[in-house]
Amino acid sequence: MQIKVNKSVTTQFIFICIWSIGIISGLVITYEYSLGSGEKSQLKSSWPNESSLKFNPGKYNLVMFLHPECTCSKASLFHFKEILSEIKHDNLDSKIIFTMPKEKEKEWINSALVKEVKEAGSIQLIFDQSSEEFKRFDAKTSGQAFLFSPSKDLLFNGGITDSRGHIGYNQGEDFIINTLNKRGLASKDVDVFGCDNLNKTIVNK
């Protein structure tokens, strides 16, 4: 029996199949990228002793390391400010440290993120020209946040967004607000999403 094949439909079907594979693979890549977290800090227990950053004793210390040009970190800053607004007491010291290599200082010093932090006012803004503090805290990914208890114990290590650049509910912010408002001492590690703060060569060193 001879089966008649409609060439037009067959060709179109083949084309659509190839195209569908392309679309699906693209979706997978997007999914993996968007939900792919950055490298998390290996800081384990307490405020690094060698840090030149001033720990404010008697207060909770919330520190976030940002890359000035990381667009994903705009969401992290949004949630950082949200945490500050949600805290019902003033027993919190907040710092945001921007990596600011000398060669990039002119370009990055007025980035949107830096400006936003400056405009917030209540946040202590620190520029790390040598990236030493980044290394000490092992803050490899922009948006890396730490919460220390008044006794310098590390309570939180991770990011305050649930994916790259997306504002919205996330476990990090929820944990920090709860901990601070309840003045608790529980600890938590979550994933962090953002650009790499340091060059690979620096990280390897």
Place this chain on the structure above:
Amino acid sequence: MKLPSSIKNLFYLDFFRFHKRKTNTNPEIIKIKESKFKDEYQKLVEDCDKVFVLLMFIQWAFCIFIAYAITPMTYIGTTEKLHFHVYMAIYFGGALTLAPFMLYLYNPGGTLNRYVNVICQGLFSAMIIHLTGGRIDTHFHVFGSLAFFAFYRDVKVLLVGTAVVAIDHLVRGVWFPLSVFGIAHPSQWRWLEHAAWVVFEDFFLVYACLRSMQEMKITAESYAEVEFQKSIEEEKVKDRTAELDKEKKSMELILNSVDQGLVAVDFEGNFVGNISEACKKILQTDISGKNIKDVLLDTKTDWEELLGMIKEEAIPLDSLFSLLPSELNLNQKYITIEYGPIYEGDNLTSLLLVFSDITERKLFEDQKNQEIVKNQALVKILSAKSDFMECFDLVESLKVTHIKEVSVKRILHTLKGALAYLDLKDLSQLCHDCESEFIEQGFSEELLNQCISKIETGLNSFIEENNKILKIDKNRKVIEIKLEELNETIKDIGQVSSNYDLVAKLDNLMMTNLEDEFNWLNEAYLKTGEKLMKELNPIQFVSDSKIISYVYNDLFKSLLHLVKNVVDHGIETPDIREMIGKEANGNLKITMSEDEKFYNLEFKDDGNGIDLEKIKSKLTEKNLPIPEGKNDLINMIFKDEFSTADKVTDLSGRGVGLAAIKEELEKFDGSIICDSVEGEGSTFKLKFKKFSYAQKVLEEKSSEKMAS
């Protein structure tokens, strides 16, 4: 409780009315309708595909733009590179644009296209929502896209689009809720909420699609009905055109079959419409598209002005037509032209010209005219024989030795006049030429001899040419006419009756005295008397008139019956005549007189008259009514087969003789009556119309024609 109609109407949508409407069941109309609907829908989806391809390109560019604007770069320390979102916008946007574009190029309006377009549009919505970080505002893109899907007027497309949006929201809501809802932990039914809004919009769009499709079907049906009607009309027109073509061909055949060339000209003088073959043949050129002035080469007629007047019908058309040329000589052809108006309704649209080639007729007429001229001259000569003979005498007198110049000129002039009188125009012209030569060259014997020779030759040639009719004796003193040949000549002349002068001359030529003509009748009268032992004096003729016996030949022959009757029944025997105191010899007197139109011929004898009693007894015998008046009773003798004779003899008694005379007289609008006095004699009065010799000859000619 009844609801007011206005409230009821709220729930009564047009869409449902469309479904209820009756559709045309004519299979032809359904076929056209379906075909039209299919074509129109195909155009629609092709247009929609085009719109979607353009939209895809715009959205692709938009995605790249917003990806670069929101997340331009990503960093690894100080090293910067394009953000993944930008690559995603380029790659995904490209892929989502490529498929609709390729399908449009490959198969515009294909069924698969619209489903792929819908899927791609849904994915574009997903990408834009993702690139904007799940902003709730960008969800409007979904609703806008749904409106675009409705362009296809296909409910299935809307459903696929809705499914794409719902699945996207479901899948991403489970694995990547931030990218679609902007929050990390939405409700597990959040996707359903979004899908429900889409379904809400679908409700209206589905209604719009169904209604639009119904409207398209109605439009297609209306179109089909019009087309169907048009096809019927076209069929009619086609049939009518075929009929007209047939009629046209038939008309062309008719036109080409007649010898006359028929053609129309417009009021600018251009030949228009069909031109018959005869037309081309007569005018010896193809006149299509030409102007009448250029074809007829007629410079005398102001065609422009006359055609303008004809167009305006300023004066009666017949008067205008008389101003146009009716005959022309073109390329050695004689052509007559007749004109007629061509009307369309009440409007005079063009002028009909009928060309006839009369070349042969014309040449024949010319030849005939020449013969007529010649024959007229001949007849004239016959009527003036002495004048013609004198011409010979005049020529002879020119031959006298040492004749004086003055005498020559005088004789020559006289001769010229005589020849002109005899209608011998060529010979008269010859004399005139000789006169001119004498004036120009001076008188000489040599020139005189030349002239004499020319004139003699001319005269001899004329006689030679007409030797059938004219016979001239050697001394040129007597001229004879051969009558039969003359009659043939007159028949040839034909129109001779219109030449009164000539007719009169010919009649004079042919007329004779009654006495001479009735010699034979006199002899027959006397012989009959001898046979019946009756003594008779010769007939006494009394007449001042002459008559052409040739014309009345048959009538005269029939008079023999009358004469025999007179002798047999009228004239008594000599003894009886003497006894009653009459002369022994019987007498018959024939008197002829004439007025302008009629001849009156009277036969008066001195016999015993007609016996009226005998007529009465014969009528009684034949059971016929007896007339009361005397004259009416007498005239019974002219009735066919009525005779008063007791017995039939070789001379009379059959009752046909007098009836035959009456019959002959009727041919000349004539009559016969008889007056009789018993014992004194009878008088027969005959009256008959005058006929010219030519009339009689032509009458014979027409009788011959009728017989043939």
